[in-house]
Amino acid sequence: MKATRNFLSSILILSLFLSCQNNSNTVTLIIDDSAVRAVLKNPELALVKRDSIWQTHEGYRQMLAWHTRQSVPRDFGFYEFALNDMLSDNPIFTKDKNYLETINRVQEIHRDKGGIINEHLSSYLPGNKTFTAYAYFIAFVSSYAFSLEDKLVIDIGSPRWQNNPGFILNTVIHEIYHIGYELYTPDKWGFTPKTKDEFLQKTLAVIQNEGMATYIAYKALEKIPSDYKDPDYKLLENQESVDKAFKQTNQLIQDAETANIDSLNEKAWVIGTLKDRAFYVTGSFIAKTIEENHSKEFLVDLVKKGGRQYVNEYNKIANDKRQIEL
Ligand SMILES: [Zn+2]
Numbered sequence: 001m002k003a004t005r006n007f008l009s010s011i012l013i014l015s016l017f018l019s020c021q022n023n024s025n026t027v028t029l030i031i032d033d034s035a036v037r038a039v040l041k042n043p044e045l046a047l048v049k050r051d052s053i054w055q056t057h058e059g060y061r062q063m064l065a066w067h068t069r070q071s072v073p074r075d076f077g078f079y080e081f082a083l084n085d086m087l088s089d090n091p092i093f094t095k096d097k098n099y100l101e102t103i104n105r106v107q108e109i110h111r112d113k114g115g116i117i118n119e120h121l122s123s124y125l126p127g128n129k130t131f132t133a134y135a136y137f138i139a140f141v142s143s144y145a146f147s148l149e150d151k152l153v154i155d156i157g158s159p160r161w162q163n164n165p166g167f168i169l170n171t172v173i174h175e176i177y178h179i180g181y182e183l184y185t186p187d188k189w190g191f192t193p194k195t196k197d198e199f200l201q202k203t204l205a206v207i208q209n210e211g212m213a214t215y216i217a218y219k220a221l222e223k224i225p226s227d228y229k230d231p232d233y234k235l236l237e238n239q240e241s242v243d244k245a246f247k248q249t250n251q252l253i254q255d256a257e258t259a260n261i262d263s264l265n266e267k268a269w270v271i272g273t274l275k276d277r278a279f280y281v282t283g284s285f286i287a288k289t290i291e292e293n294h295s296k297e298f299l300v301d302l303v304k305k306g307g308r309q310y311v312n313e314y315n316k317i318a319n320d321k322r323q324i325e326l
Helices: 002-021 034-041 043-048 050-056 058-069 077-087 099-123 165-182 196-220 231-237 239-255 261-274 278-293 296-304 307-317
Strands: 026-032 130-138 145-148 151-155
Touching: 026 099, 026 165, 034 043, 034 050, 034 058, 034 099, 034 130, 043 050, 043 077, 050 058, 058 130, 058 145, 058 151, 099 165, 099 196, 130 165, 145 165, 151 165, 165 196, 196 231, 196 239, 196 261, 196 278, 196 296, 196 307, 231 239, 231 278, 239 261, 239 278, 261 278, 278 296, 278 307, 296 307
Parallel strands: 026 130, 130 151
Antiparallel strands: 145 151
């Protein structure tokens, strides 16, 4: 009896030890494709019932909320154009694009590899929280993908995806990482900086947040390959574009000393995110360098310490050309 109790306590201690040793975040991804199926299966009805579809399916409802949040007027142009194209005798834009087949493949890969995706994401997050992410698939809207809190919206009809299920799922991994990251980071970034110090704080937070999400999705290709890669990965693999991204990021930080804050915010948006992707490239290069020079555990622990510490630790091991000059 005593021996059994001792044996059981050893098991208990061992499992507690293992759960302390391992990052065991539990990520549940729910893919809701009801909206895209409703629209693609009956384009004619989807045109007639446009308003009711946009108001009843959660993905389209999120899209309407996105328009309000971004102060971008509602635009049904792409929706109507693509559905009319599908219905025409001689389709151009939608010709040979089997969107339903693509969504089926996404679901299939998720069914087969969901466990691997969870394990991969979990291993790059500190702690052991449980969270659920919802991916809503819709078609023919103004933004190819966006996320808010625990919801992601993906436009399956966007030309960006090249109809490639692996690429779509890889983007979903990037977006889910953001959801997990937000549970642990001390940083804030969803605000418009009003001062030089706020600008710097936000920039370092974005570099860590986008850099980690990009790197973790990049690494996911080792486990869930895709024959079409995100253009950001090509920038990360190219030495010249990495040098350029560091130069651009340092220029923005230097400009913060003198530039007008509104024009600086605008410039940082275009160079860092929208066009040149400088924050994504520097941020993911930093993640890669830290993991290779320290360890995965060291990189993951920095999520709890925030963007400034992330960059400080990187600067200690970076070569002169690729320092972030603070
Ligand atoms: Zn992102």
